[in-house]
Amino acid sequence: MTRTGTTNGAERLCDSLLTHGVDVCFANPGTSEMHFVGALDRRPEMRCVLGLFEGVVTGAADGYARMADKPAATLLHLGPGLANGLANLHNAKRARTPMINVVGDHATYHLEFDAPLASDIESLARPMSNWVKRASDPHRLAETAAEAWQASLASPGIATLILPADVAWGEADALPIEKRALPEPRRVDPESIRSIAKEIAKGGRTIFLLGGRALRADKLAMIKAICDKTGAEFVAETFNARIERGRGRVPVAKIPYAIDQAVTYLAGAARIILVEAAAPVAFFAYPDKPSLLYGEDCKILTLAAPGDDLGFALDRLAGEVGAQAVPPIAGDRLETTGPLPTGGLTAENVSHIVAALMPENAIVSDESVTSGRAFYVASAGGSCHDYMQLTGGSIGIGLPLATGAAVACPDRRVVSLQADGSAMYTIQSLWTQARENLDVTTVICSNRAYAILELEMKNVGIEQYGDNARRMFKLDTPTLDWVSLARGHGVEAVRVETCEAFADLLRASFSRKGPFLIEAVI
Ligand SMILES: Cc1ncc(C[n+]2csc(CCOP(=O)(O)OP(=O)(O)O)c2C)c(N)n1
Numbered sequence: 001m002t003r004t005g006t007t008n009g010a011e012r013l014c015d016s017l018l019t020h021g022v023d024v025c026f027a028n029p030g031t032s033e034m035h036f037v038g039a040l041d042r043r044p045e046m047r048c049v050l051g052l053f054e055g056v057v058t059g060a061a062d063g064y065a066r067m068a069d070k071p072a073a074t075l076l077h078l079g080p081g082l083a084n085g086l087a088n089l090h091n092a093k094r095a096r097t098p099m100i101n102v103v104g105d106h107a108t109y110h111l112e113f114d115a116p117l118a119s120d121i122e123s124l125a126r127p128m129s130n131w132v133k134r135a136s137d138p139h140r141l142a143e144t145a146a147e148a149w150q151a152s153l154a155s156p157g158i159a160t161l162i163l164p165a166d167v168a169w170g171e172a173d174a175l176p177i178e179k180r181a182l183p184e185p186r187r188v189d190p191e192s193i194r195s196i197a198k199e200i201a202k203g204g205r206t207i208f209l210l211g212g213r214a215l216r217a218d219k220l221a222m223i224k225a226i227c228d229k230t231g232a233e234f235v236a237e238t239f240n241a242r243i244e245r246g247r248g249r250v251p252v253a254k255i256p257y258a259i260d261q262a263v264t265y266l267a268g269a270a271r272i273i274l275v276e277a278a279a280p281v282a283f284f285a286y287p288d289k290p291s292l293l294y295g296e297d298c299k300i301l302t303l304a305a306p307g308d309d310l311g312f313a314l315d316r317l318a319g320e321v322g323a324q325a326v327p328p329i330a331g332d333r334l335e336t337t338g339p340l341p342t343g344g345l346t347a348e349n350v351s352h353i354v355a356a357l358m359p360e361n362a363i364v365s366d367e368s369v370t371s372g373r374a375f376y377v378a379s380a381g382g383s384c385h386d387y388m389q390l391t392g393g394s395i396g397i398g399l400p401l402a403t404g405a406a407v408a409c410p411d412r413r414v415v416s417l418q419a420d421g422s423a424m425y426t427i428q429s430l431w432t433q434a435r436e437n438l439d440v441t442t443v444i445c446s447n448r449a450y451a452i453l454e455l456e457m458k459n460v461g462i463e464q465y466g467d468n469a470r471r472m473f474k475l476d477t478p479t480l481d482w483v484s485l486a487r488g489h490g491v492e493a494v495r496v497e498t499c500e501a502f503a504d505l506l507r508a509s510f511s512r513k514g515p516f517l518i519e520a521v522i
Contacts, residue, residue: 009138059400079119204270212276367398396425434490
């Protein structure tokens with residue numbers, strides 16, 4: 001950026017973000033952010049996307065970054081605005097997503113008067129951020145934004161920059177802004193890679209546990225080659241930010257969510273080798289069940305941690321074991337083998353039909369909770385797609401993720417496979433999809449229940465329960481009218497109860513522009 005003369009802090013911040021390639025801002029502003037909004041207005045290169053709730057804003061920034069492989073900015077209104085966005089910031093942190101939050105605050109001299117919106121923003125930000133800084137000098141804002149950008153590219157990388165109103169409106173010199181270098185990935189010590197190769201050679205069951213960028217197609221191909229050569233196995237973590245999958249790519253199973261199945265799956269492993277993954281633990285504690293999913297004798301080794309140079313580590317290990325990766329071959333267009341299911345819709349049928357009809361190069365946001373369990377297996381050999389999940393267990397991210405992914409990849413169809421209860425947390429996402437005319441097909445798996453919680457009652461040992469508990473799990477009095485909800489947000493929608501109608505509508509939605517919602521009654 002080579003603007004000269006004087007400007008203000010907000011414009012310096014905006015220009016620095018643009019200089020560093022951050023050109024999308026998901027926003028929900030208020031009075032204290034008006035100078036930043038003014039700056040955005042004078043910088044049409046910055047795409048501003050309004051979210052009608054901060055959970056939409058932070059979740060969409062997560063979906064954007066997972067697909068764009070670079071951070072978006074968010075704009076949030078003081079402590080309460082940030083607090084509304086925290087649950088999806090938690091998910092983004094677990095996904096190790098890069099993100100730069102700009103949180104406005106009162107002017108510095110106004111803080112002492114404890115005006116109604118004043119709060120301890122730092123304390124709210126810290127648990128869900130890896131980097132928190134309060135800007136104090138308009139002249140230095142370009143530098144501070146560059147620091148936030150660098151911090152966002154560490155792993156995990158939620159950077160939160162607090163912007164007092166007077167720092168935003170304060171005068172600053174419009175000096176050229178220098179682009180900082182991308183942080184270098186850490187080089188894994190070749191000796192530790194050699195010792196992992198030696199460990200594998202000792203025999204016994206070896207499992208590579210994969211997360212993060214290990215789930216991209218090229219890395220999966222290398223890992224498969226290493227496993228083919230050594231007899232090791234590989235599996236993904238249960239919940240992942242993004243998996244590249246579909247025909248021609250290496251399929252990867254996930255550790256089962258259910259604790260007993262997970263323990264059985266990992267039983268007998270002599271060693272688990274972590275590749276951008278964490279040692280596997282139970283999602284929750286259950287009476288008389290273990291917290292760790294692996295046995296006492298199982299060694300946990302790390303090949304590459306998040307932020308390490310994964311390509312180098314895999315290359316070296318392949319060299320050590322004499323493996324050669326076969327590059328992934330992009331899949332052909334899906335031709336459905338076998339007939340589609342017919343008759344009344346079930347959760348399983350929804351999964352099979354979506355898997356069969358999904359267009360090539362789709363992006364799937366899967367927050368289907370209990371309904372979409374068949375989808376992952378059914379779609380393994382289908383059209384090539386990117387698959388995104390809820391990473392931090394805080395429901396209400398599926399619709400925002402889909403929204404952000406569609407902003408990042410305007411030439412791809414996003415399929416949002418969505419449970420009804422979770423959808424209600426951030427339903428406002430539909431309005432952003434309509435406003436931005438995003439190519440998102442939302443499939444609401446309408447089971448009118450928090451079905452998973454009924455199962456969890458049994459899992460924690462409560463077999464008998466009455467009306468008070470049942471009323472916590474059923475969403476049926478009244479039922480949610482998804483067609484009206486979608487239309488009210490500007491998105492066309494249809495309710496279906498048969499496989500045939502569902503398949504027809506799904507196909508139709510894929511060949512039109514803009515968002516569409518199908519309420520699949522199951
Ligand atoms: C922020 C947050 N609040 C509450 C929960 C607890 N919770 C887990 S799943 C669930 C309901 C899921 O229902 P739905 O999305 O309809 O999917 P289903 O179980 O019916 O398949 C709830 C409330 C949570 N995980 N995160």
